[in-house]
C-alpha cells in the first residue's frame with residue numbers, strides 16, 4: 001500500500017491550531033495562510049478563496065492540504081464553480097475530508113458526488129473513488145434510469161432483460 005496522504009481531523013474549528021501555523025511563516029504571508037487554513041478547516045470559514053491568497057499560502061501548506069485546497073478552489077472559484085459552489089465546499093468540510101461511506105482518508109481519491117444527479121440545489125456527498133463508483137453503478141441491476149454522476153458521465157446502461165428462448 002502506498003503511504004496515505006490524509007488530513008488530521010483534530011484540526012477542524014481549532015483557531016489556536018490555525019494561529020500556531022500562521023506564526024511560523026513570514027509576516028507578509030500570514031493573512032493569506034490564515035484565510036487558506038480557515039477555508040480548509042472552519043465550518044464557518046470563508047466560502048471562496050481569492051487566487052492571490054491561494055498562491056501566497058500554497059508553499060506553506062502540507063501535501064494533503066495542497067491537494068484538497070486545489071480540489072476545492074476549482075469548485076468554489078474556478079471553472080467548476082457553477083456546478084459545485086459553496087454547497088460542495090460545505091459538504092467536503094463536513095466530511096472532514098474522509099469518505100462518508102467507508103471513512104477512507106486518502107484525499108487523492110475523494111469525489112464530490114451530486115447526490116441526486118446534476119440538478120440545481122442537490123446536496124453533495126464526499127465519497128472515495130470506490131464508493132463513488134459503487135453508487136454510480138447501483139442502477140445497473142435494478143433497471144432504474146441512471147442519473148448523471150458528479151463526473152458528468154452517465155453510468156453504464158441498465159441491461160435489457162433477455163427474452164426467454
Ligand SMILES: [Zn+2]
Pocket residue numbers: 099100101102103104127128129130131132
Ligand atoms: Zn468509500
